[in-house]
Amino acid sequence: MHRYPHWPLHLALSAVCAAMLVPFYWVLKTSLTGENIFTFPPSILPEDPHLFFFVDVWYTIPFASYLANSLIVSIIVVAANVFLNAMAGYALTRDFVGKKAVIMLFLSCMMIPFQATIIPAYLITKELGLLNSYMGMALPLCSTIVCIFVFKASFDAIPKSLIDAARIDGVPDWMIIYRIMVPLSQSAIATNVILAFIWSWNNFLWPLVIIRDEAMQTLPLGLSRFLSVYENTTGALYAFCIMVLVPGLVIFLLSQKQFIAGLTSGAAKG
């Protein structure tokens, strides 16, 4: 195609990347030095860095408890998601009476944002006795329509000849699913795991609504509580931010491909 110089692109893109990275770098710098909270002007490089804000955070707030709660809820959500979505996705590949109605139902559920349901969802959770519990936090997130369609597309892509051959050989349905379809949909499973984990890990509004116990709070709740109790006058807040950001970033960087593939495939046509 046309040859044009690359360096303006690099320049522009580097400027954009700097704009995206500066907030992260700034938080990291403050968590290491505690300057720039009261002093002015700030410096570009960390002067005199130390790790003691992280020690403060570790001992003054129940970080381990927050981390454990977030982790437990996320694991429940991921496990439930993989099973329920795979099952529903498989069911949607078969033909049956009412299939169109079910698909329309799923699509219309996609239009109902979670925030439009928080009040009755809170009442329902209360009726079920699940307030302040892991299951209560996990239950609304246990199945997502985007992921169901991801599984459906992945199952549809398995060559029918393979399944037919197995059928003719008399293999029962459940064995077909377990031995053939599931191993061939590993990327759909990976996508599902990543998406469900990140959505559950970052979820703020729902735990805020149903958790009142100090002991059951998750990371986002802990972070906002810290902000309201200690205000942003200590480097410990930013150390806490870094400690909260790092797992999310690590997980994202490890699984970029699946994450992006999941977001775009479930959303774009085809």
Add this chain to the structure above:
Amino acid sequence: MWWSILRSRYTITFGTIAIVSILWNIYVVLNDDGKFSGRVVDMQGRPVAGATVKLGKKSLVSINFHGEEITDAEGRFAFSGHAFYHVHIEAKKQGLGISKSDHHLYFRGQNMALSDPLRLRPEPKG
């Protein structure tokens, strides 16, 4: 097949994290006897015997003193058994002055031996 699982990014990352945390915890367990030792000297660098050294826990708002020791003939002192991570140490000798300092530790009760001696300065008047 096992080899590929072992070499996947996830195992390497989480494995490294697990190994590092285990090693760190071993180090912590071996070094958390809460020992805190050092020397007290005066303005000229001569060791001060019989100075009173107090160890306190420093929180965001206050200092709580927990122990008191007297330095020996060479100005040395040693505490043990504390479980704080932010330590305030105060050395005082009548007539020679006072020395206050704060020390951050990496974990509760980390063993620490001060390399710089605590220098007694005359108390400011007023």
Add this chain to the structure above:
Amino acid sequence: MNTLIKKKRTRELILIWFFLAPSLAIFALYRIIPLIWNGVLSFQFWDPFKPTEFAGLYHYEEMLIYDDVFWQSLWNTSVLMASAPIGIGLALIIALMVDTRIRGRGVYRTIVFLSYPVMTVAVGIIWQWLFNEKVGLINYVLMSLGIIDEGIPFLESFSLAFPSVIVASIWQVLGFYMIILLTGLQNIPQSLYEAAAIDGAGAWKRFIRITFPMLKPSIFLCFVVGIINSFTNFDLVYVMTQGGPSHVTELLITYIYRAAFTLSKFDYAAAMTVVNFLFFVTLAWLANRLFGGDAGAVDEGT
């Protein structure tokens, strides 16, 4: 023979419905029933201790006629939505730059996308501090460039609080828009560009005639995401300003949360949720019409 096939078919049907049941149950329990219950609640007087009584249009009247904060938050939500095209435009420029054959485009793509998977609460804290009047980075840059003399209280001023929240929101969503647009760009067949180049079309014409029309589904999707974001962006506002100096940054969703869980007025909040939802659905439908049909939605499954 016939009965054998029938039995197999019934067994298969049982399997299918058994598989569908848990997901359907979750959606029924947490999406459909709540939606209906919201509607019902909005017409009742709800009290945690007294039995509910029918209220008619009381809450709607209170909301639409007497509640200024409701109209303020509705306006704010619309402004946030109207700012989506800015984010989409920026993301389009970035996506176009990343879609070329420069080296390291994977790295650029990752870095731009980094802001999306992080916790919104942390993003809120970071931006709230960047905008800080005394020690914020933005004030520092402006002062060292000589544009202003002393720090601007971004998040406490009536006029600047909401634009600040919008900037933070765009920063966070930019990566997501970019990824969608990038996927759309990569789906445009190269042959179209080559044919146009042979025909002598310049870069701008190629963009207008090929790229832009073929990106329409992706742009529509970004719009939908932007609309959803403006209706659901609770975390950022809650952490940055809690609704701002006297409600200038209050979104509908934060007001609903406050009415329901701070003031315990579940019935009033339900009425507002109904309005919120209807508004959102109408806008999504309008956007759909604007982009000509069912572009970008998930296919029915052929």
